[in-house]
Amino acid sequence: MTELQAGQGAQPLKxxxxxxxxQRYRDVLIALAAFVLLALLPMVFGSKQLLDFVIRCAAYxxxxxxxxxxxxxxxxxxFGHGMFFGLGAYGFGLMMQKTGVPxxxxxxxxxxxxxxxxxxxxxxCVRLKEIYFAFVTLAFQMLVHSTILSWQSLxxxxxxxxxxxxxxxxxxxxxxxxxxxxxxxxxxLVIGLFLMRQIAQSPFGYTLRMxxxxxxxxxxxxxxxxxxxxxIFVLAALxxxxxxxIMALFVSGAYPEFAYWTISGEGIFINMLGGVTTFLxxxxxxxxxxxxxxxxxxxxxxxxxVLGIVILFFAIGLRKGLMDFVVEWYGHRRGEGRG
Amino acid sequence: MILVDLDALASCLTxxxxxxxQTTSGLIIGMLLFLxxxxxxxxxxxxxxxxxxxxAFYMFGAYFAMTAYQLTxxxxxxxxxxxxxxxxxxxxxxxxxxxxxYGRDVLMQLLVCYAFVLIFDDVVRMIWxxxxxxxxxxxxxxxxxxxxxxxxxxxxxLLLIGVALAxxxxxxxxxxxxxxxxxxxxxxxxxxxxSALGINTGLIYGGVxxxxxxxxxxxxxxxxPVRSLTPGMGFSVLIESFIVTVIGxxxxxxxxxxxxxxxxxxxxxxxxxxxxxxxxxxxxFMVIVLVSRPTGLFGKEVA
Numbered sequence: 344m345t346e347l348q349a350g351q352g353a354q355p356l357k358x359x360x361x362x363x364x365x366q367r368y369r370d371v372l373i374a375l376a377a378f379v380l381l382a383l384l385p386m387v388f389g390s391k392q393l394l395d396f397v398i399r400c401a402a403y404x405x406x407x408x409x410x411x412x413x414x415x416x417x418x419x420x421x422f423g424h425g426m427f428f429g430l431g432a433y434g435f436g437l438m439m440q441k442t443g444v445p446x447x448x449x450x451x452x453x454x455x456x457x458x459x460x461x462x463x464x465x466x467x468c469v470r471l472k473e474i475y476f477a478f479v480t481l482a483f484q485m486l487v488h489s490t491i492l493s494w495q496s497l498x499x500x501x502x503x504x505x506x507x508x509x510x511x512x513x514x515x516x517x518x519x520x521x522x523x524x525x526x527x528x529x530x531x532l533v534i535g536l537f538l539m540r541q542i543a544q545s546p547f548g549y550t551l552r553m554x555x556x557x558x559x560x561x562x563x564x565x566x567x568x569x570x571x572x573x574x575i576f577v578l579a580a581l582x583x584x585x586x587x588x589i590m591a592l593f594v595s596g597a598y599p600e601f602a603y604w605t606i607s608g609e610g611i612f613i614n615m616l617g618g619v620t621t622f623l624x625x626x627x628x629x630x631x632x633x634x635x636x637x638x639x640x641x642x643x644x645x646x647x648x649v650l651g652i653v654i655l656f657f658a659i660g661l662r663k664g665l666m667d668f669v670v671e672w673y674g675h676r677r678g679e680g681r682g
Numbered sequence: 683m684i685l686v687d688l689d690a691l692a693s694c695l696t697x698x699x700x701x702x703x704q705t706t707s708g709l710i711i712g713m714l715l716f717l718x719x720x721x722x723x724x725x726x727x728x729x730x731x732x733x734x735x736x737x738a739f740y741m742f743g744a745y746f747a748m749t750a751y752q753l754t755x756x757x758x759x760x761x762x763x764x765x766x767x768x769x770x771x772x773x774x775x776x777x778x779x780x781x782x783x784y785g786r787d788v789l790m791q792l793l794v795c796y797a798f799v800l801i802f803d804d805v806v807r808m809i810w811x812x813x814x815x816x817x818x819x820x821x822x823x824x825x826x827x828x829x830x831x832x833x834x835x836x837x838x839x840l841l842l843i844g845v846a847l848a849x850x851x852x853x854x855x856x857x858x859x860x861x862x863x864x865x866x867x868x869x870x871x872x873x874x875x876x877s878a879l880g881i882n883t884g885l886i887y888g889g890v891x892x893x894x895x896x897x898x899x900x901x902x903x904x905x906x907p908v909r910s911l912t913p914g915m916g917f918s919v920l921i922e923s924f925i926v927t928v929i930g931x932x933x934x935x936x937x938x939x940x941x942x943x944x945x946x947x948x949x950x951x952x953x954x955x956x957x958x959x960x961x962x963x964x965x966x967f968m969v970i971v972l973v974s975r976p977t978g979l980f981g982k983e984v985a
């Protein structure tokens with residue numbers, strides 16, 4: 344009897360199947376609760392500034408969380424993720440200005456365009472490792488930025504897309520109404536976060552974690568690492584573009600700064616600030632950075648120095664993001680309580 | 683609004699005067715880029731970190747040179763203070779901050795550098811103001827340009843190319859032949875063994891970083907008379923010199939030289955044929971090199 348035959352009689356290994364449904368129900372509940380809370384906010388605090396703040400959080404939060412799918416879950420440090428934010432803003436703005444299609448059509452068309460661009464750029468970039476990947480994505484970001492600057496007839500060059508983006512009402516939603524815009528942004532944020540959460544918790548999400556921890560081993564057990572990386576690169580680009588669309592709707596225009604490398608730098612920084620080991624870390628980081636930015640710009644014109652020092656505090660001092668720190672500290676306390 | 687102007691490119695390629703002018707302007711772009719990129723590649727080769735704030739040293743070199751020139755009126759002192767000042771800055775930066783993130787996440791290294799890009803730009807804005815500054819051509823070089831085959835070549839360009847070439851030769855020979863060069867190459871290969879042999883690797887790391895900073899500062903000082911100075915001027919140079927190191931291969935000095943010259947020529951001739959897409963040409967060229975040879979033209983397999 345050979346070894347092969349000996350194996351045949353044995354019972355197949357009993358792998359316990361984890362039922363993912365309860366967790367999904369829980370996520371749906373949390374998402375609904377979050378949406379209801381955000382939607383009720385204008386009734387309690389009517390201040391326009393607060394609502395503006397939440398809309399900006401929605402735009403940057405989607406962008407930063409999608410970047411975390413790359414940085415935190417897959418270990419792909421993209422320094423050019425902001426190009427998709429810019430592409431989303433410009434694509435949507437141009438589509439609305441030039442064609443006058445309904446907003447949902449322009450939304451889907453912008454995502455489709457981002458999809459194509461991300462597949463092409465991703466196919467080139469994800470072959471490269473760590474630092475090469477970081478800088479090639481950065482170079483593509485600069486390419487997109489310089490294209491926007493030089494293609495003046497289409498994009499308005501360094502002035503940006505001006506003249507406002509038309510926002511015709513659809514399905515009873517009128518996005519030129521501030522409250523409607525607010526509710527729509529919140530809905531997009533919650534839906535986007537929910538979808539990204541499902542990606543992160545899916546078997547594919549765990550494949551990404553494995554690639555991050557040991558790409559060689561992952562490819563030995565038959566995972567197509569290149570394809571998995573490309574898939575998440577494209578998915579993350581779509582969510583970043585959605586963030587850009589919210590931003591374009593909010594400012595009713597698009598500016599070259601949306602596609603500049605500092606957006607990517609800020610995204611990385613947000614992830615660092617909030618922490619990359621928890622799903623909601625980047626969201627916390629977004630709120631922190633926006634508050635920090637608003638306060639610092641009000642206090643001093645040299646906000647680069649202040650931001651730089653805060654970054655150094657996190658990178659060299661704390662060595663982790665705020666949420667990482669909180670989670671670790673909480674785990675530590677619980678551990679002590681039990682022991 | 684012309685995107686592609688191949689006629690202009692073709693008529694330049696057939697005229698010796700235009701060829702000489704464009705080639706020299708390509709050469710000075712290339713030589714300045716080489717000085718910045720070779721420091722970047724050296725730091726990467728030995729310390730295994732990418733100095734994302736390398737452009738700041740170029741910027742500081744230019745501003746130091748301008749201040750020294752305005753104070754003393756001596757161009758030699760201006761170049762010297764640009765180079766020495768940035769070397770000191772590099773040493774302090776490496777010992778105080780970068781040395782804390784060796785061997786850590788690439789993300790952390792990038793973040794520390796990103797923090798310093800923001801800080802250094804604001805420091806320059808604080809000291810020298812946010813507006814464009816210019817140093818002006820030193821008196822010794824305010825002479826009529828040379829005419830070579832009908833092409834215009836300012837004498838200062840020759841000095842610039844000469845200094846950069848001399849730096850390349852000294853660096854190449856020094857690394858290949860001298861004792862210090864051998865120690866540096868050994869430290870790049872196996873720092874643990876080098877330190878076991880009783881050599882202070884911390885000192886070598888600091889020294890290499892200072893050397894890299896000095897080369898970038900030298901480039902900045904040399905560029906100061908022919909470029910306008912502004913906070914943030916380092917960043918575009920950083921991007922271009924990164925493209926150079928990627929094309930040439932990370933850690934290769936010869937690669938940095940060839941890559942820098944190629945980029946310089948692409949920029950100067952590209953600005954004729956593709957006036958609005960010159961930068962795009964560089965990125966395109968980089969993408970082509972990366973797709974066909976991911977480690978660059980002269981790069982070895984990077985672990």
